[in-house]
Amino acid sequence: MILLLFGPPGCGKGTQATSLAEKFRIPAISTGEMFRAECKAGTELGKQASAIMQAGGLVGDDIVNGIVASRISRPDCKNGFLLDGYPRTVPQAQNFAKLLAERGLPEPVVIHLDVPDSTLVARLTARRQCPKCLKIYNLQSQRPRTAGYCDDDGSGLLTREDDQESVIRDRLYAYSRLTGPILEWYGYARVHTVDGAQAPALVARLIEEAVIEATGTIPVAARY
Numbered sequence: 203m204i205l206l207l208f209g210p211p212g213c214g215k216g217t218q219a220t221s222l223a224e225k226f227r228i229p230a231i232s233t234g235e236m237f238r239a240e241c242k243a244g245t246e247l248g249k250q251a252s253a254i255m256q257a258g259g260l261v262g263d264d265i266v267n268g269i270v271a272s273r274i275s276r277p278d279c280k281n282g283f284l285l286d287g288y289p290r291t292v293p294q295a296q297n298f299a300k301l302l303a304e305r306g307l308p309e310p311v312v313i314h315l316d317v318p319d320s321t322l323v324a325r326l327t328a329r330r331q332c333p334k335c336l337k338i339y340n341l342q343s344q345r346p347r348t349a350g351y352c353d354d355d356g357s358g359l360l361t362r363e364d365d366q367e368s369v370i371r372d373r374l375y376a377y378s379r380l381t382g383p384i385l386e387w388y389g390y391a392r393v394h395t396v397d398g399a400q401a402p403a404l405v406a407r408l409i410e411e412a413v414i415e416a417t418g419t420i421p422v423a424a425r426y
Contacts, residue, residue: 203282209315210377212322213398225421233287236273267297311416315398326370330359
């Protein structure tokens with residue numbers, strides 16, 4: 203089973219990726235995790251990526267594709283995997299399709315969490331962070347016990363710079379421009395779109411149903 207999870211900032215993608223990984227007993231792999239692992243291991247690809255990032259550049263498709271190919275060849279991926287943050291371009295999607303075909307792996311199940319921009323802006327502008335312990339709160343869903351102060355150390359909570367509305371709208375626009383062509387390349391008939399504005403538990407159930415329908419694989423927790 204190969205899952206590709208797409209969704210804009212603030213859609214709850216990280217929570218759903220963790221849930222899917224637990225239910226289907228596959229690793230949830232993010233682009234950031236892959237890059238950090240390669241750089242820490244000092245591989246040739248990791249060195250190349252590190253040098254480019256330190257210079258402020260963007261890592262090219264060839265290096266990204268190589269890092270993905272290296273990661274999914276590890277033993278923990280033998281029964282499948284979930285990718286979060288890849289592919290990020292149509293050429294990457296084309297390369298990934300070729301890679302899967304060469305390795306005799308199944309086509310991916312593409313999940314897209316769709317959430318209106320207005321909902322995402324409301325979610326993200328409601329986030330607050332403790333400057334001392336870095337704990338994250340949300341005034342909509344995870345309020346501190348005392349308004350404006352961290353539960354753990356009493357520090358005054360702050361709004362992060364990237365949670366300002368203007369920054370959020372720029373990020374959402376960039377995401378839409380980046381992801382739209384990839385979803386079009388896969389074809390909307392193959393993309394399982396889920397309303398991510400609903401309660402997380404319901405979103406998880408809808409994703410699970412889509413995966414079962416596409417693969418016939420029953421989550422481990424539902425087998426007993």
